[in-house]
Amino acid sequence: MATNYDYEEAPATYDEAHRQDLGYDPNFVPDSVKSLVVHLYRHIREKNVYEIHQMYEISFQTLSDRLFKDTPWPSVDAVAHFVDNDQVFCLLYREMWFRHIYARLSPTLKQRIDSWDNYCSLFQVVLHSVVNMQLPNQWLWDMVDEFVYQFQSFCQYRAKMKNKTEQEIALLRQYDQAWNVYGVLNYLQAFVEKSNIIQILEQEKEGLEQFTATDGYDYSGGSNVLKVLGYFSMVGLLRVHCLLGDYQTGLKCLLPIDISQQGVYTSVIGSHITTIYHYGFANLMLRRYVDAIREFNKMLLYIYKTKQYHQKSPQYEQILKKNEQMYALLAICLSLCPQVKLVEETVNSQLREKYGEKMARMQRYDDEAFAIYDELFSYACPKFITPSAPSFEEPLVNYNQDAYRLQLKLFLYEVKQQQLLSGVRTFLKVYSTISLGKLANYMEVDDPTLRTILLTYKHKTHAVDSEGKVISNADVDFYIDDIQMAYTSNFGLTSG
């Protein structure tokens, strides 16, 4: 179920008449589909997680490729009687049905709204009734991932007001609760709370609980659904907060997951990548460059070693895309904080190949450099959203780029403030001591200006971590002694 992050979807004016032209009959159920739902339903009832996973991951994909390349799957009403009209199975089927639309076709506004309703119903069932299933982690991750993706997609769609038809505007006004940001955040939060996942992870550290050891599965006859959805919702919350530009809170939501270890988040490649990508990005925006570099390095190395195993998987494209984006972010981080020792051989050589030239130009801090920072940031950043509903009164405009433009602007502002640091670094690397007067001469600035440059260097290379402690990011550092001399030393950090 490769989620498609390219939000430049075809215009959502895909109406019923058009669909019927393709000869799509929602009530026609090919035998292969009947067979799939019947078997899947049985496996779910019998809790055969392995078989469920095979059918979910492989069979569904194969049938989609073969029979539903550009049409929807049969409607849930058409298959319901094959599965005893089981409410939960129908909700799960519908969730996959909509996901297929988003992945292969282009959802209409009505479909977007109906998908929201389906998630609400499905989530209510999981949150408020006793669910007795065991589903594969891949499926549970995909649900959370898709939920956030459809929210992001809806915000993008809604913010393009300019060419909306009268019907679309009427529908938007009528169903103003669909994909509202409070609903999205509160469902994710509800999963975290109701599952008690934070306490479970805490108690696991003291040996009082088993969760990670069983990959989240319940081997005592219970269900893994609520717990694992709660777990993945923490990653979902990190992602939503990044989309809103609230990096601090996003990281806070992720805190109960220890990313220095393996965990349930690494049991699904999509979850692993999404977690680290957003963790790294948030730290970049918080100016904690070393933390970002460390995690990107680990993730990129892991992908390098394991991507061959995912070649046939529907996630492959996404994996490659995120891989490229993380190299771009790594290039940015290392240009702002040259701690090359933190990067492993293999990753470094890949990085040189992809961005070696651009990184050299970024460190010149001229107009061209800013253009490259702009380019890489824009390529690699999340698809930021404006969460508020549009005003339907004003002249209809497209404001879907506003959020992205703000984040970019503030990021480049920070880059600009670091403009002079590169020059200082060069001198500090060459001299072990130098008089301030001489340094001012070489840099062609007066004494007070040199002072501000040196203070800026110190401030920008000493970040405040999450506990309020000051840590140095500086690869080369100095102090001023006896007001005339600046002593330098090489404070390289090492990886690990």
Added chain:
Amino acid sequence: MRRERETPKQQQQQVSYTVEHLVAVNPYNPDILPDLENYVNEQVSSQTYSLDANLCLLRLYQFEPERMSNQIVARILVKALMAMPAPDFSLCLFLIPERVQMEEQFKTLIVLSHYLETGRFRQFWDEAAKSRHIVEAVPGFEQAIQSYAIHVLSLTYEKIQRPVLAEAINIEGLSLDKFLEYQAANSGWILEKGHGRGQLIVLPQNEFNHPELKKSDADSVPLEHITRIFPILG
């Protein structure tokens, strides 16, 4: 029998407990917006600070822009400035729409932040003097910025000339004398007579201004130990 009335301090503590609790358990809820706004005013008047609560409010403003109060946002930004060297000011800006940031008072605050981020203390104090109405509305502002200035100076200098220090913390003459005496007595500062260059101040040694003291990453020095703030001088 008369029941003891709660002291204002006790009442205020209850308010902060309640709001922090709300932010922790029910942050995505438009109903708590007035509580969060009151809490900003609490932070201002009682010289406390909560980044999490303020980010929560800025998010709610993002969700419902018509409820945004520019005055509250300005106060949040001033408090964030006072939290430097932490990047709180930027974190808040990420959540404030561009068109709001274009307004005069926010442009001024952004300029002030820029001066502090780039060590331009003289320009900062000049600009702050021109914007007294913004910064004087928040008690403790001056001391917080002086504290930040000393933090950056302590990262940089082992010994610093009196005029450089004076410019950075915006204290001169007799007040500066008093200040230096206090720091010498309580924070380990050493005052030296410079060689015809005026007074020299020796700042306490730490791993950032004295590389021999550099420990491994595991022993990073807590912020408080460096800044060693702050006497409330009269």
